Each structure stands twice: as structure tokens, then as C-alpha cells.
Amino acid sequence: MIRDQEFLRDIASYCIENSKKLGATDVGVKVIHSVSENVSFRNKKLDESNRADSFAVNLTTYIEKKKSSINSSDLSKSNLEKLIERCIDATKITPSDENNSLPDKDLMSKEIRDLNLYDETHYPNDKKIEFLKNVEETASTDEKIVNTEAGFTENKNNFILANSNGFLGGYKSSNFSSSCVAVSRINGAMERDYEFGSTRFLQDMMKPEEIGKIAAYKAIKKLGPKKIKSEKIGVIFDKRISKGILSTLASAISASAIARGTSFLKDQINSEVFPNSINIIDDPKIEKGLGSQNFDSEGVETNSLKLVENGILKNYLIDTYYGKKLNLKSNGRSGGTTNLYFENGTLSFKDLLNSEKKFLYITETIGHGGNIITGDYSVGASGFMVEDGELTYPVSEITIAGNFKEMFKNITLANDLEMKYSTNAPTLLINQMTVAGK
Amino acid sequence: MSNFFKETDIDTSQAEAIITETLKNCDDGELYLENHKSESIVLDDNKIKSSTYNSDQGYGFRAVTGEVVAYSHSNDISKESLRKSSDNLKDTLKSKKGTYNHEIPKTNNKYYENINPIESKTFDSKIDLLNSVNNYLRSKGSIVNQVTANFLGEHKSIEIIRSDNQILKDDRPLVRFNVSVVLEKDGKKETGVYGVGGRQSYDDYLKDGSWKEVCDEAFRIANVNLESKPAPAGEMKVVLGPGWPAILIHEAIGHGLEGDFNRKKTSAFHNLMGQQVASEGVTIVDDGTLHQRRGSLTIDDEGTPTENTVLIENGILKNYMQDRLNARLMGTKSTGSGRRESYKHVVLPRMRNTMMLSGKYSQDEMISSVDKGIFAVSFGGGQVDITSGKFVFNCTEAYEINNGKIGSPIKGATLIGDGPSILKEVSLVGNDMKLDPGIGTCGKAGQGVPVGVAQPSILINKMTVGGTKL
Numbered sequence: 001m002i003r004d005q006e007f008l009r010d011i012a013s014y015c016i017e018n019s020k021k022l023g024a025t026d027v028g029v030k031v032i033h034s035v036s037e038n039v040s041f042r043n044k045k046l047d048e049s050n051r052a053d054s055f056a057v058n059l060t061t062y063i064e065k066k067k068s069s070i071n072s073s074d075l076s077k078s079n080l081e082k083l084i085e086r087c088i089d090a091t092k093i094t095p096s097d098e099n100n101s102l103p104d105k106d107l108m109s110k111e112i113r114d115l116n117l118y119d120e121t122h123y124p125n126d127k128k129i130e131f132l133k134n135v136e137e138t139a140s141t142d143e144k145i146v147n148t149e150a151g152f153t154e155n156k157n158n159f160i161l162a163n164s165n166g167f168l169g170g171y172k173s174s175n176f177s178s179s180c181v182a183v184s185r186i187n188g189a190m191e192r193d194y195e196f197g198s199t200r201f202l203q204d205m206m207k208p209e210e211i212g213k214i215a216a217y218k219a220i221k222k223l224g225p226k227k228i229k230s231e232k233i234g235v236i237f238d239k240r241i242s243k244g245i246l247s248t249l250a251s252a253i254s255a256s257a258i259a260r261g262t263s264f265l266k267d268q269i270n271s272e273v274f275p276n277s278i279n280i281i282d283d284p285k286i287e288k289g290l291g292s293q294n295f296d297s298e299g300v301e302t303n304s305l306k307l308v309e310n311g312i313l314k315n316y317l318i319d320t321y322y323g324k325k326l327n328l329k330s331n332g333r334s335g336g337t338t339n340l341y342f343e344n345g346t347l348s349f350k351d352l353l354n355s356e357k358k359f360l361y362i363t364e365t366i367g368h369g370g371n372i373i374t375g376d377y378s379v380g381a382s383g384f385m386v387e388d389g390e391l392t393y394p395v396s397e398i399t400i401a402g403n404f405k406e407m408f409k410n411i412t413l414a415n416d417l418e419m420k421y422s423t424n425a426p427t428l429l430i431n432q433m434t435v436a437g438k
Numbered sequence: 439m440s441n442f443f444k445e446t447d448i449d450t451s452q453a454e455a456i457i458t459e460t461l462k463n464c465d466d467g468e469l470y471l472e473n474h475k476s477e478s479i480v481l482d483d484n485k486i487k488s489s490t491y492n493s494d495q496g497y498g499f500r501a502v503t504g505e506v507v508a509y510s511h512s513n514d515i516s517k518e519s520l521r522k523s524s525d526n527l528k529d530t531l532k533s534k535k536g537t538y539n540h541e542i543p544k545t546n547n548k549y550y551e552n553i554n555p556i557e558s559k560t561f562d563s564k565i566d567l568l569n570s571v572n573n574y575l576r577s578k579g580s581i582v583n584q585v586t587a588n589f590l591g592e593h594k595s596i597e598i599i600r601s602d603n604q605i606l607k608d609d610r611p612l613v614r615f616n617v618s619v620v621l622e623k624d625g626k627k628e629t630g631v632y633g634v635g636g637r638q639s640y641d642d643y644l645k646d647g648s649w650k651e652v653c654d655e656a657f658r659i660a661n662v663n664l665e666s667k668p669a670p671a672g673e674m675k676v677v678l679g680p681g682w683p684a685i686l687i688h689e690a691i692g693h694g695l696e697g698d699f700n701r702k703k704t705s706a707f708h709n710l711m712g713q714q715v716a717s718e719g720v721t722i723v724d725d726g727t728l729h730q731r732r733g734s735l736t737i738d739d740e741g742t743p744t745e746n747t748v749l750i751e752n753g754i755l756k757n758y759m760q761d762r763l764n765a766r767l768m769g770t771k772s773t774g775s776g777r778r779e780s781y782k783h784v785v786l787p788r789m790r791n792t793m794m795l796s797g798k799y800s801q802d803e804m805i806s807s808v809d810k811g812i813f814a815v816s817f818g819g820g821q822v823d824i825t826s827g828k829f830v831f832n833c834t835e836a837y838e839i840n841n842g843k844i845g846s847p848i849k850g851a852t853l854i855g856d857g858p859s860i861l862k863e864v865s866l867v868g869n870d871m872k873l874d875p876g877i878g879t880c881g882k883a884g885q886g887v888p889v890g891v892a893q894p895s896i897l898i899n900k901m902t903v904g905g906t907k908l
Contacts, residue, residue, distance in 0.1 A: 042702065046506050049530040051523070052782060053512040054496075069490040073513040078445065083493060090489055093561055097485045125530070147704050183704050183825055190706065192825035225826075230672040230908055260483050260584055262620055262627075366821045367830035369852040369904070373620060373627050378669070378852040378904040380821070380830035397828050399852050399904025401671065434906040436671035436854075 003033040005170060008160040011057065011075055015084060016164050019061045022088040026062035026102050027164040028298070031055075031075075032157065039125055040151040041132040044140070047149070049125060061087050065096035099324040102298075107330055108167045109295035109302075116287045118156075118172040119201040128152040131208045135180045138212030144223065145216050146190070147183035152176075154202075167299045175290075176202050180215040186223045191394075193218035193363075198421070200288045218363070225382065225396035228437040234356055235400055235433045236386065238363040239418065242425040245411070246280065248404060250337045250423075251372050253307065253315075255322030264375030264405055265313065273313045274408050277345065280308035282317075284338035291339040291422030295332065302332030307340075341424040345413025349427055352414045354389035360435055361386045362400065375404040381435075398437040407433070442471040442495075442597060448517040454603045460501060460524040461601040465536035466762055467501040467527075469599045470739065471515070472781040476592035477556045481568035483584065489561075498781040501527040502763055503536035509784050539766065540602050545743035549727055549734045550637035552609040554593040558639045564589050567649060575619055575653050582657075583627060584620035589613070589640065598741040606741035612732065612888060613640050614877060617652050621660040630660030631834070635876035637730045643876075659816060659835050662847045669851035669905025670838065675811030676853065676898045677804045677839065681872035682817055684893035687722060688792050688880065689820035689829040690857040691715070695749050695757075696882075697764035697775070697787040699824050706827030706858045707755065715755045716861030719797050722750040724759055726774055726790035732876040733791040733890035737774070740785055744774035749792075750861070761787040779885035789880060791890035797867025801895040804866050806842040812903055813837045813844055814853070827857035830904075852904040860898065868895030 008031040019027040036052040057080065060069040068090040070083045123131075135150040153176070160170035177198040184191050195214035197206035237245070249265075257263035265273065274280075283304040284293050296302050298320055305315050318326070319334030345352075353359065362383040369379040378401035384391040407430050414427040443449050453469065461467045474494045480487045496513035499520065508530035510523035571587040591613045598606040614635035621628055632655040634643045644652075678686060691707070699705035707715070716722070726735050726744025735744045740762050748756050760768070761776030764787055777788040805813060813836060820831030830852050838845040855863075871894040880889040 042505070046530070048507040048509065048784065049526075050508075050784065051510040051526050053514065053519070054782070055513055067488075069488065071490065071492040071494075073494045073496060076445070079493070083491070086491060090491065090561060093565070094489050095486050095565065097487075147702060188709075190704070190825045192704070192823065227902075232908065261622075262584055262629075366823060366828070367832055367852045367854075368819050368821070369830075369832050369850070371629075371850060373629055374849075376849055378832070378850065378906075380828065380852055380854040380904070382823075382826075382828070396826060397854055397856055397902065399671075399830070399854050399902060401669075401851065401904050401906045403906075434671050434908060436902050436904045438673055438902075 002035055002156045002158050002172065005158065005160060008033060008158060008170065009168065012160045012162040014077065015057065015059050015080060016162060018081065018084045019059065019088065020164060022085060023063060024061040024088060024091070025064055028060045028102060030058045030159060030161045032159040034155065034157040036153060036155045037125065038151060038153040039128040039132060040149065041136055042149045043147060044133065044136045046129065059084065059087060061091050062100060063091050065098055065100045066091050066094050067100040068094050099321050101320065102163050102165055103300045103320045103330055105165055107300045109169060109299055112169055112171060112294045113285065115285060115289070115292045115294065117200050117292055119174045121202045123154050123176065123202055131178065134208035135178065135212040138209045139180050139182050139216045142216055142220060144184045144186060144220050145182050146185045148180065150180040152178045161299050163299060169295060169299060171294065174200055176205055178205060178211055180211045182215040182219040184219040184223050191219055191222035193222055198290060200290065204288070222382070222394045225394035227397045228385065228395050228435065230436045230438065232432050233435055234359045234429055234431045236352065236359050236361045236427060236429045238361065239416065239425065239427050241362060241365055242428045243421060243423045245428065246340050246342065246423050246425055248370055249280065250317060250340060253313065253317055255316050255318040255326055257372060258316055259322045259325040262373050264373065268313050269316065271313060272311045274308055274311040274411060276311035278308060278311050278411065278413065279306065279343040281306055281343060282337045282340045286339045289339040291337065293338055297335035300330045300332040300334065302338060305331060337423065339422055341417060342413055342426060344415040344417045344426055347412065347414050349414045349416050350389065352412065352427060352429055353386055357388060359386040360395065361391060377402050377404055377407065398435055400433050400435055402433045442473070442515060446515050448520065452517065453520065454599060456520050456524050457599055458601050460527055461538060463535050464501045464503045464531060464538060465766065466539055467601065468740065470498045470500065470781055471597040472496060473595045474592065474780065475556060478588060478590050479564050479568065480586070480588040481572055482586045484572060486565060486568065496781045499523040499527060500784065501531055503531050503534040505767060506531060506534060507763065507784055511782050538601050542600065542604065542741055543743055545737065547727070547736060547743065549736050550611060550730050553611050553639055555591040555611050555613045555639045556593060559641060567644065571617060571649060571653055574650060575657060578657060581621050581623050582619060583622040586618040588616050591640065596739065606737055608737050611637050613638065613643070615640060615643060615652065617656045619656045619660050621664055623664050626664060628660050628663035630656040630658065630663065632656040632659065633875060633877040636732050637734060662835055666847040666849045668907040669836070669848040670903055670907050671905045673900050673902050675808045676901045676903070677808060677811065677813045678896050678898065679815040680868060680870045680893060680895050682874040682891065683814060684792065684794060684874065684891035685817055685820045685831055687794050687893055688789060688891050689822040689831055690855060690860050691722065692789045692792045693822050693824055694827065694857050695759055697758045697760040697768065700758050701764045701768050705824050710755050710858065713755055714753050715858060716750050716753040717864045718753045719867050720750060720753050720861055720864055721795045722793065723748050723795065724789055724792045728791050731791050731873070731890045732878065732888045733789065735790060738776045739778045740772065740776040742772045742774040742776060744790060747773040759787045759789065761785050777887050779887055783885045786882060786885065788882065788887055789889050791892065793892035794894065796869050796871040796894045799866040799868050801868055801870060804868065804895060804897040805839055805844060807897065808839045809841055811839045812848065813839050822857065828854065829857055830854045848905065854902045854904060863899040864896050865899050866897040870894045
């Protein structure tokens with residue numbers, strides 16, 4: 001069972017009071033309890049069951065402008081007492097930094113709205129097993145599928161965030177997720193693909209048959225890939241990976257990257273960064289949203305932000321510390337974006353595929369080839385050739401490369417946005433990227 | 439050494455009774471206890487950006503029968519919590535019956551000292567050194583735009599209690615010191631990153647001004663990249679420098695030779711045992727026994743002593759890396775490769791220090807044999823798709839080779855290849871094997887563990903370079 005707010009509040013108060021007693025001028029603390037149960041299947045047999053029960057305390061103490069932190073999983077008062085002492089000792093000898101402080105009081109979240117983030121339903125392991133059997137049953141109907149793995153995880157979480165300025169807030173949240181990985185084989189060569197669903201409420205979970213079917217379909221479709229010739233070509237990003245473009249944007253417009261001068265979008269505020277048809281929104285208050293929150297990791301109220309409006313960069317993602325460096329107020333993005341998405345484009349998926357004679361359609365990238373400082377991008381990729389609007393054959397062992405500055409300006413969006421993750425994008429086309437193959 | 443049951447309502451013999459009772463119908467399993475202390479001190483943008491101390495303790499209770507693993511972990515070491523975990527494990531395995539394997543090899547070897555690196559250097563002296571790094575690098579001129587430096591230190595005590603009341607213990611120090619510098623010239627910005635580390639105290643890596651060498655190397659890489667041109671795109675010859683570029687070995691074949699993927703037949707290598715998978719002259723080992731190395735372990739996280747496992751000998755595939763579960767199911771012995779990130783994670787077969795051994799050629803011979811290609815010296819990270827065998831890694835320092843001569847530096851690019859065939863494309867193996875500086879972390883199934891790599895210079899006949907220039 002997940003611990004209640006009162007239990008977590010007691011520990012938070014104990015940490016604040018003790019830190020102040022030992023000389024802290026300001027204190028911030030987060031206390032978390034989470035319980036997670038996971039069952040996984042392989043080839044229609046139980047493979048693993050895993051139960052996790054975890055506590056965490058994250059404490060930051062300030063003495064004027066000096067700051068230090070501790071994290072611990074042991075909530076016993078005797079342990080906390082020792083750690084608080086250690087934290088205060090470290091704070092005393094850490095050099096001060098004029099930007100260290102708790103957030104401004106008037107920016108703090110005042111009321112906690114119920115965003116429908118907690119489903120108390122417990123899905124017992126027997127039910128999870130039933131679900132996974134169905135996933136794998138549908139995944140393995142085709143004889144080309146030689147291996148299936150499926151998992152179901154249920155997660156319940158409760159937390160309290162508090163600081164010595166009187167802020168105290170927290171709430172429960174839940175998450176149910178299920179996945180299936182299918183391996184297909186033909187002529188001794190294998191391919192792997194997957195499907196995945198994640199929801200706040202159990203009742204919103206994809207049907208097991210759907211998860212298994214999609215994973216198998218995708219794994220089979222990838223069989224017998226070709227390596228293509230190196231060329232410049234328009235690249236279409238499948239929805240599973242197009243959201244990566246938004247994650248790159250989020251890193252590049254974080255106040256820390258801007259203040260440190262390590263972003264390719266430095267000094268680009270109020271400039272055209274995307275084509276003027278593009279709007280990008282970060283909305284923390286979506287009911288049941290996977291990235292929804294009432295306040296950020298410092299307790300600052302978060303509201304919906306238009307990051308990009310008609311192609312123009314309008315906002316950075318600002319926390320208290322780097323906000324001070326930039327002379328800007330926190331906009332509740334300590335900890336990053338919430339529910340981040342592109343507003344839908346105008347073309348249907350089909351029309352996008354037909355907008356040129358030939359495209360490369362990418363369903364998966366591997367490697368960490370994005371450089372936020374220079375904007376250079378180069379990753380391994382696999383997917384399909386698109387000719388006259390049809391996916392003609394699978395492609396692998398190639399790379400796609402470009403520079404985000406130009407890539408951003410050459411984006412065309414389809415109108416098939418779905419809210420499946422916390423960051424979501426429709427299918428998108430980037431004109432003229434370099435593909436390296438044979 | 440931690441006493442895990444001190445200040446709890448349970449003592450060792452009571453815990454042993456629960457363990458023995460829980461595992462009586464199982465093939466294997468144990469109670470894994472861990473106490474982990476770590477620190478991170480970061481200097482960034484001319485300031486001490488953060489100083490954090492972490493203290494984590496907990497247990498992971500595992501029961502294994504057949505192919506099924508039941509696991510329960512918690513940071514509450516108490517009678518009630520252990521009982522609850524025990525019930526959970528028994529419930530998962532209620533319909534299974536196994537025979538407990540009591541056999542576990544013993545060792546008197548030790549590959550590192552039991553020191554706590556966090557306490558063996560004062561907080562003040564760490565702050566002083568970070569400030570010295572900042573001043574030293576910034577004194578190199580106004581071209582220096584940003585400096586980040588950090589200490590990461592940890593001490594982990596583990597205790598494994600098996601069903602027969604056998605108790606195995608290990609104490610593991612680990613440190614890492616990193617420097618990253620951003621240079622700016624004519625509106626162009628580039629980064630250079632370098633670090634050192636291993637299972638010793640910080641000062642073993644930083645004394646006598648050797649921290650300056652770390653700074654100089656980060657500065658040198660960034661400086662080289664300021665002059666870089668767009669990288670070429672397409673298939674060409676690639677010369678890899680010695681040391682850290684061995685992450686190619688780690689990604690291309692290391693993961694594919696982990697026991698679990700081969701038992702499940704999802705690795706591109708699963709039917710290649712005893713076959714030629716690399717050119718003659720290529721020998722690759724995974725060694726957990728190197729003194730003080732980042733990937734070394736006295737015992738693995740199941741209590742098995744580590745060893746030097748030969749993976750590929752003169753081109754022939756010889757062994758997979760095994761933990762106890764996969765070894766049992768494949769009818770072989772654990773190679774001491776069972777690892778977990780923490781008590782919160784199940785054991786998986788993992789790499790330790792993966793090394794390609796030296797051959798007989800010089801790096802000059804390799805470069806002069808290449809008409810058109812690239813020379814890759816330093817890398818960021820890599821990744822592999824185990825099933826298709828396709829892998830990538832990112833160059834952070836590379837040069838073009840034209841007519842046997844090293845030319846201009848080129849921008850960072852991803853290189854992509856096919857694991858089972860890449861080692862057959864290795865045409866020359868160098869005589870200059872080098873270990874990496876001790877900075878690697880390997881990720882698998884959401885678990886990060888410290889690892890090492892080593893290799894000599896090698897010449898690869900054909901690889902796809904993912905640049906932008908056609």
C-alpha cells in the first residue's frame with residue numbers, strides 16, 4: 001500500500017525543522033514513496049515478477065547563499081539526523097553563489113487541482129498474467145515470429161514537496177504500462193520491433209490483442225532490409241521518433257543551456273526557428289496526462305506555455321536558479337517540460353507520403369548523435385523506402401545527418417497527433433537530410 | 439563493512455531462516471544487501487554548482503526456478519518487510535519445483551582495497567581542486583567559453599546471503615573525475631570532454647598535477663574540433679585509435695555475447711559458437727580481474743569470483759558471458775559476469791573490462807595503407823540492436839585520411855556497422871593495446887554498471903560513416 005500524505009508530511013517537517021535548528025536559513029525537501037509491480041512473460045511463459053517498494057528523501061539546505069544537498073532512501077529519524085548534520089556541514093563550507101535561493105513566494109503554487117492522475121485500482125498479478133498471455137498469443141500467430149517478450153508494470157506514487165517558506169504540496173499518481181517485443185526471422189536473419197502503451201488509468205490501457213498484433217506486424221515488416229546508397233533525400237519521422245525533435249528543442253531552450261551559452265538556440269528568442277505554420281505547446285494541466293503536474297520540482301505553479309508560436313521561439317524553460325542568471329522569472333519548468341506537443345499540421349499522413357516521389361521513412365534511430373551546442377545531428381537509423389506514397393522495402397544500417405537549425409526550418413507536419421507519451425508529435429517530414437549508406 | 443541488521447528488528451540468523459525457508463523449492467536465489475554512499479560535486483560556469491551526498495540502503499530478495507525469476511526489493515530492512523517479500527516470491531513460484539544449487543566457487547583474490555574515496559579526500563580540497571581546474575583552463579585565453587568539472591565518488595558494501603547460510607561480501611570503491619570545456623572562436627563553438635577514474639582514491643588519479651593532463655586533453659579535443667570540417671557520408675576505410683575507441687568492441691560484439699540473449703536466441707550471435715566470427719589475429723577477452731580498473735570486481739553480484747573470460751580467440755567464438763541463471767539453463771558455468779546496478783535491480787550477465795589484445799602492426803602502417811578513409815581517435819557513446827546486430831558509435835575526435843596521410847579534423851559523426859560481420863572486416867590489428875581512462879558506464883535494460891574497454895589501433899576495411907558531405 002502506498003503511504004498517505006500525512007506520513008510523508010511528518011518526515012518533510014522533521015527535515016525542515018532539524019535543518020533550521022542546525023543553522024539552515026532556507027530548506028527545500030521532497031519525500032517520495034513508490035510501489036511498483038511488474039510481471040514479464042517470454043514465449044508465453046512467466047519469466048519474471050518484480051515488486052519494488054521505495055522511499056526517497058531529497059533535502060537541500062541553504063545558509064544564506066550557500067547550498068548543499070543529500071538524498072537518502074532510509075527514512076529512519078536516526079539516519080536522517082546524521083544526514084542533515086552532514087548536509088549542514090557541507091553547506092557551511094560550500095562557496096556561496098548569489099543565484100542560490102528558494103523560488104519567489106508569489107510564484108508558488110497556491111491550489112492543487114485534481115488532474116485525474118491517480119487510479120487506485122490494483123491490477124493483481126494474476127490479471128497481469130492473463131493480460132500478457134493475450135498479448136503474446138496474438139503476437140506469435142505468424143510463424144515468422146520466433147520470440148516474444150511482454151511486460152506489464154503497475155506503479156503507484158505519492159510525494160510531498162515542502163520548503164521553509166511555508167510551501168507544502170503533494171499528491172498521488174499512478175501509471176500502468178504494457179509492452180511487447182517481437183523477434184521475427186527469415187533466412188537466418190532476425191529483426192525486432194515493439195509496441196508499448198502507458199496510461200494513468202487502467203481502463204484506458206490498450207487492448208492486449210492490439211499490443212501483440214502491432215509488435216508482430218512491425219517486426220515482420222522489417223525483415224529482409226536493404227542498405228541504400230548515400231544520398232540527400234527527404235526523411236519522414238514516424239510518430240514513435242518524431243517526438244525526439246521536441247526533446248532536442250527542450251534541451252536547447254532550457255534556461256541552463258541558454259545561460260551557460262551552450263545552446264545552438266542562444267539569442268534566438270523571438271526569432272523564427274521553425275516554419276511559420278508551426279506551434280509548440282507545453283501544457284501541464286491536461287487531465288490524465290502522462291506529463292501533467294500542478295507545480296514543478298521547486299513548487300512553482302506551472303501553466304500552459306506556447307514555446308513556439310507561428311514558427312517564432314517565444315519562451316525558454318526556466319527554473320529559479322538559471323532564471324536569476326538570465327534576469328527572468330521561473331515559469332515553472334524546473335525539471336523540464338510537462339505535456340509537450342506540436343499542434344497538428346494540415347496534411348494527412350497519406351498526403352505527406354505522396355508529397356514527393358521518393359522519401360526515406362524512419363521508424364527507429366540508434367545512438368546519441370545530437371549535439372546541443374553546435375546543433376549537429378548524426379544517428380543510426382532504420383525504416384522503409386517510400387516510393388509514390390507506398391512503403392516499398394525495409395532499410396537498415398544507414399545514418400541520417402544534418403544540423404538542427406536547418407532541420408527545424410524544413411519541417412512539415414502531418415495531422416495525426418496522438419497523446420500517447422508525455423512528449424508527442426505527429427508524423428513529420430524534414431526535407432533534404434544526408435543519408436549515409438553504401 | 440556495513441552491519442545490515444544493526445538497528446533493525448531482525449538479526450542475521452532470523453534472516454537466514456527466512457531465506458532458507460523461501461528458497462527451499464527453488465533452483466537458486468539469495469538475499470542481496472547493499473549499502474551505497476556516493477557524492478557528486480560539480481563546478482560549472484565559474485561556480486560550485488552543486489554538492490550532493492547520497493546514502494542508500496536496501497535489499498533485493500531473489501528466487502529462481504527454471505527460467506522464472508521472482509524478485510522483491512525494498513529499503514526497509516525489517517522482519518515484516520522481508521516476510522512480505524518472501525510471500526511475494528513464494529506466490530510467484532508456487533507451481534514450480536527446483537533443487538537448490540549450493541555450489542559457488544570461493545576466492546581469496548582482491549582486485550581493489552576497501553577504502554571510502556569520499557572520506558579519503560577532504561571536501562575543502564575537492565572544492566580547491568575544482569577551482570584550480572577552472573582557473574587553469576580559463577587562463578588558456580578568452581577562447582574558453584565554459585568549464586565544467588566534477589567529482590563522482592562512491593563506496594558500495596554488499597552482502598549476499600544464500601540458502602545454505604553462506605555469506606559473501608565485497609566492498610567496492612569507485613571514483614570518476616571529469617572535465618568538459620567549451621571553446622568559442624569566430625562564432626563557432628565546440629566541446630572537449632575528458633575524464634579519469636577507477637577503484638582507487640581520487641588522489642591516485644589526480645596527484646602531482648596529473649589533473650592538468652585531464653584539462654589539457656579536454657582542451658586539446660575541443661581545439662581540434664574548432665577546425666573541423668563536415669564529415670564525409672558513405673562507406674570507407676576506418677582506422678580506430680587505441681584505448682577508448684574499443685567501445686566498438688563493446689557494442690558490436692560484447693552485448694551480443696551476453697548469455698541471456700543467446701539462451702533466448704535473440705542475439706545475432708546465438709548460433710555462431712565455435713565458428714569464425716572475426717579475422718584471424720583477433721582475440722577478445724572480458725576480464726574482471728584487472729587491479730583497480732573501473733569494470734573489475736572481486737566477486738560479481740551473485741557472489742561468483744570474476745575471471746578473465748576468452749570470448750573470441752584468433753577469430754573463433756569461444757565463450758559467452760554468463761550469470762548463474764543463464765549458465766544453468768545453457769549447461770555451463772557462470773563466468774562471474776552476473777551484475778546489477780543496485781539492490782533495486784535483477785541480475786543480468788554483463789561485461790566487465792572488454793579488451794581486444796594486441797597484434798603486430800603499427801598505427802603508421804595502417805594509416806599509410808588507406809587511400810581515402812577516416813582516423814577516429816575519441817568517442818562519445820554507442821548503442822546496439824542485439825537482434826539485427828546493427829550498432830553505432832559517435833566520434834568526438836576524428837580526421838580524414840587522404841592518400842595515406844592524416845588530413846583535416848572532421849565534425850562528430852555516427853559510425854554504423856553490423857556486429858557479426860564487422861570483425862571480419864578488421865584487416866590489421868595494432869601492437870599498441872591501451873586501456874581506456876576509466877570512465878565507461880554501460881546501460882542494459884535500464885541498468886547502468888561501470889565497465890572498462892581496451893584495444894590496440896585497428897584498421898577496418900569498410901564501415902559506414904554518417905557525415906553530411908556526399
